[in-house]
Amino acid sequence: MSQQSPSPILSVVIDTPLRRRFDYLPPPAGASGLRPGMRLSVPFGKRRVIGYLVEIKDDSELPRARLKAAFEVLDSRPLWDEPTLALLLWAADYYHHAPGEVLAGAVPAGIREGAAADAWTARWRLSTAGVASVAAPPRLGARQRALLERLAAGPVDHAGLEPPERAALRGFVERGWVESFEEPSAAPPPGRGDGRAPTLTAAQQAATSAISGALDGYSAWLLHGVTGSGKTEVYLQVIAEVLARGRQALVLVPEIALTPQLLGRFRQRLAVPVVSLNSSMTDTERLAAWRAARSGAAPVVVGTRSAVFTPLPELGLIVVDEEHDSSFKQQEGFRYSARDLAVARASRLGIPVVLGSATPSLETLVNAREGRYQHLSLPERAGSAGKPRVAVVDLRRHAARDGIAQPTLAAIERHLAARGQVLVYLNRRGYAPTLFCPGCGWMAPCPACDARLTVHMGRSRLVCHHCGADEPMPYGCPKCASELRPVGQGTERVEQTLNELFPEAPLVRIDRDVIRHRGHIEKALDDISSGRARILLGTQMLAKGHDYPDVTLVAVLNADQGLFGADFRAAERLAQQIIQVAGRAGRGDRPGEVLVQTSFPEHPLLISLVHGGYEAFADGALAERKLAGWPPYSRLAVLRADAASRDEARSFLDAALEAARGLDARGVRLLGPAIAAMERRAHRYRAQVLIESAQRGPLHRLIDQWLPLIEALPGARAVRWSIDVDPIEVD
Numbered sequence: 001m002s003q004q005s006p007s008p009i010l011s012v013v014i015d016t017p018l019r020r021r022f023d024y025l026p027p028p029a030g031a032s033g034l035r036p037g038m039r040l041s042v043p044f045g046k047r048r049v050i051g052y053l054v055e056i057k058d059d060s061e062l063p064r065a066r067l068k069a070a071f072e073v074l075d076s077r078p079l080w081d082e083p084t085l086a087l088l089l090w091a092a093d094y095y096h097h098a099p100g101e102v103l104a105g106a107v108p109a110g111i112r113e114g115a116a117a118d119a120w121t122a123r124w125r126l127s128t129a130g131v132a133s134v135a136a137p138p139r140l141g142a143r144q145r146a147l148l149e150r151l152a153a154g155p156v157d158h159a160g161l162e163p164p165e166r167a168a169l170r171g172f173v174e175r176g177w178v179e180s181f182e183e184p185s186a187a188p189p190p191g192r193g194d195g196r197a198p199t200l201t202a203a204q205q206a207a208t209s210a211i212s213g214a215l216d217g218y219s220a221w222l223l224h225g226v227t228g229s230g231k232t233e234v235y236l237q238v239i240a241e242v243l244a245r246g247r248q249a250l251v252l253v254p255e256i257a258l259t260p261q262l263l264g265r266f267r268q269r270l271a272v273p274v275v276s277l278n279s280s281m282t283d284t285e286r287l288a289a290w291r292a293a294r295s296g297a298a299p300v301v302v303g304t305r306s307a308v309f310t311p312l313p314e315l316g317l318i319v320v321d322e323e324h325d326s327s328f329k330q331q332e333g334f335r336y337s338a339r340d341l342a343v344a345r346a347s348r349l350g351i352p353v354v355l356g357s358a359t360p361s362l363e364t365l366v367n368a369r370e371g372r373y374q375h376l377s378l379p380e381r382a383g384s385a386g387k388p389r390v391a392v393v394d395l396r397r398h399a400a401r402d403g404i405a406q407p408t409l410a411a412i413e414r415h416l417a418a419r420g421q422v423l424v425y426l427n428r429r430g431y432a433p434t435l436f437c438p439g440c441g442w443m444a445p446c447p448a449c450d451a452r453l454t455v456h457m458g459r460s461r462l463v464c465h466h467c468g469a470d471e472p473m474p475y476g477c478p479k480c481a482s483e484l485r486p487v488g489q490g491t492e493r494v495e496q497t498l499n500e501l502f503p504e505a506p507l508v509r510i511d512r513d514v515i516r517h518r519g520h521i522e523k524a525l526d527d528i529s530s531g532r533a534r535i536l537l538g539t540q541m542l543a544k545g546h547d548y549p550d551v552t553l554v555a556v557l558n559a560d561q562g563l564f565g566a567d568f569r570a571a572e573r574l575a576q577q578i579i580q581v582a583g584r585a586g587r588g589d590r591p592g593e594v595l596v597q598t599s600f601p602e603h604p605l606l607i608s609l610v611h612g613g614y615e616a617f618a619d620g621a622l623a624e625r626k627l628a629g630w631p632p633y634s635r636l637a638v639l640r641a642d643a644a645s646r647d648e649a650r651s652f653l654d655a656a657l658e659a660a661r662g663l664d665a666r667g668v669r670l671l672g673p674a675i676a677a678m679e680r681r682a683h684r685y686r687a688q689v690l691i692e693s694a695q696r697g698p699l700h701r702l703i704d705q706w707l708p709l710i711e712a713l714p715g716a717r718a719v720r721w722s723i724d725v726d727p728i729e730v731d
């Protein structure tokens with residue numbers, strides 16, 4: 001008799017904040033057919049929960065007698081292919097986040113709640129014997145006869161059968177007349193695919209052939225080109241090549257750029273189903289799109305950040321458009337970078353990844369300069385317009401009206417008279433950033449934050465842009481009753497000023513206060529492209545991902561917000577914003593003009609940006625980062641804490657540092673605790689410790705040892721704390 005081998009141990013992760021796996025014995029039905037990536041129903045405390053099987057192993061650290069058995073298996077095949085599951089588990093380790101939350105967060109809500117992962121329909125059809133019986137039917141009841149006739153006409157959906165019909169069907173099953181089979185549920189409709197591709201420019205052609213020639217293995221490409229230079233055209237051509245080989249493509253875009261226009265363009269050009277995945281979809285829509293991607297029925301997925309985890313069995317290409325965009329980094333919970341994970345996924349799968357941007361992040365630029373990524377440039381705009389002329393307007397030397405200096409006003413007038421469109425950029429919404437008392441110097445503070453309230457004149461409210469506090473506008477100074485004065489400019493005020501100065505020029509404003517729905521932005525973009533609007537005014541929202549072919553003047557009203565920001569990335573963001581908006585100016589026969597208003601025209605980074613463009617700016621900024629030892633020349637993580645009092649936050653971090661003393665911290669510097677630039681936000685006091693290292697290895701080694709000690713600190717429950725690896729905001 002053969003020796004009975006002990007049953008395997010199932011290592012399972014569960015949707016909880018615990019950074020660990022749990023061991024189970026196989027369900028009563030046994031372990032055969034089980035594979036990592038399948039869902040199991042398991043006992044957890046007193047509850048029955050869904051777990052994700054991540055490993056099948058021989059032993060547990062716990063004695064078998066103490067292990068519980070899983071209840072049942074929920075999937076017939078894994079949710080993800082092996083490399084993608086491995087990527088998810090690696091990401092949980094890399095970002096030091098609970099693996100159960102990572103896996104559960106990577107699937108649509110329906111899958112988390114137990115819905116079927118496969119969208120298959122069970123159907124019945126006649127067997128050979130059944131077909132013969134149709135030709136020479138024996139005596140049958142009326143119901144059986146009707147069902148037989150239906151089956152003779154074609155397969156019948158199991159779900160569509162009424163109970164009496166099912167009874168009739170059972171009779172057929174016994175006689176061997178029918179057989180069941182499964183078929184994929186209706187696939188999403190294919191795109192039209194009738195859009196004509198333009199003749200590529202030489203640079204587009206070179207980029208397309210380079211990437212298309214490298215589809216058989218991992219490679220990373222920086223596709224560097226201003227908006228309108230034809231990057232999307234390159235993506236489309238490479239995707240067509242990927243599709244021709246029977247593979248799938250994943251395109252990641254910033255939330256704000258995922259408009260019906262973009263999807264429309266993909267569907268017009270690609271004659272296959274293109275599905276989108278984004279946060280504005282309902283759970284049902286997301287589940288349907290996810291299933292279509294996983295079954296292969298949708299060969300192209302266009303999605304925002306979390307779409308990077310979509311199961312795509314035949315994935316052959318990943319594109320990350322506007323790769324510098326900060327929305328690719330999740331800022332709470334599982335703090336991952338979808339851009340970085342896209343590269344990691346491509347490398348595991350052995351496929352190319354294309355990072356597109358007019359203003360690559362300094363990380364990506366260094367990766368390209370040091371040869372880890374291959375650099376492709378699209379230097380000119382498709383349809384060929386000259387480079388816009390960029391000039392600085394010194395706010396100290398010119399009179400300004402509501403923040404718009406005289407030379408800027410003159411330029412607006414000139415361009416409007418020449419029938420150009422004018423884009424005015426101000427990255428601050430509301431009417432004014434401060435409400436000030438000239439009598440006593442009082443400035444309306446947020447009751448919950450170390451911040452001032454922003455004046456929203458239209459609604460007659462004071463609003464905190466950090467915590468959302470919202471108060472009625474006071475009639476007079478609460479201290480001395482003097483009349484209050486709004487100081488500084490937001491888009492609402494500038495709109496009013498421009499309407500007064502240029503009453504003949506219809507203005508469209510785009511910021512979060514006026515654009516509350518997708519429909520609004522569609523309407524605004526339509527007014528712009530049809531030419532009805534002559535002045536476009538807005539925040540970052542205006543700068544992202546849209547093309548405004550008739551804009552001939554771009555005015556950046558306040559460049560100074562970014563020059564002296566507390567965050568080491570402030571200047572990089574400012575430069576990206578300026579270049580992104582500047583990229584909207586000029587087209588064809590109409591050269592563009594860009595004016596950047598500043599009170600610090602001699603700032604070296606601004607000078608290099610204005611005179612040398614983004615690359616020159618990047619040289620300067622990278623030299624500064626190197627000197628200061630900031631990324632990309634070092635690795636960072638940040639341990640953040642916030643609490644109801646300053647002392648609690650502070651002493652928690654002190655205790656955490658104390659706990660780190662005994663650890664192997666070679667090659668790692670722990671800096672802090674430091675209070676955050678805005679210490680109090682939404683009634684919470686915030687502080688942080690920076691963890692810095694020249695290399696990844698020592699940084700992660702330290703965090704791995706440190707986290708269990710932090711979790712065990714007495715303050716760990718009273719204080720809210722988190723670890724953020726590769727943070728993009730460090731203030």
Ligand code: ADP
Binds near residue numbers: 199226
């Ligand atoms: P990007 O993605 O870099 O912003 P797009 O691919 O969207 O650029 O191209 C901008 C505009 O130029 C689009 O209207 C596109 O149809 C058009 N376009 C792109 N490539 C060409 C080309 N080779 N010839 C003519 N028009 C082009």
Ligand code: ZN
Binds near residue numbers: 438441481482
């Ligand atoms: Zn006062």
Ligand code: ZN
Binds near residue numbers: 449464465469
């Ligand atoms: Zn506030």
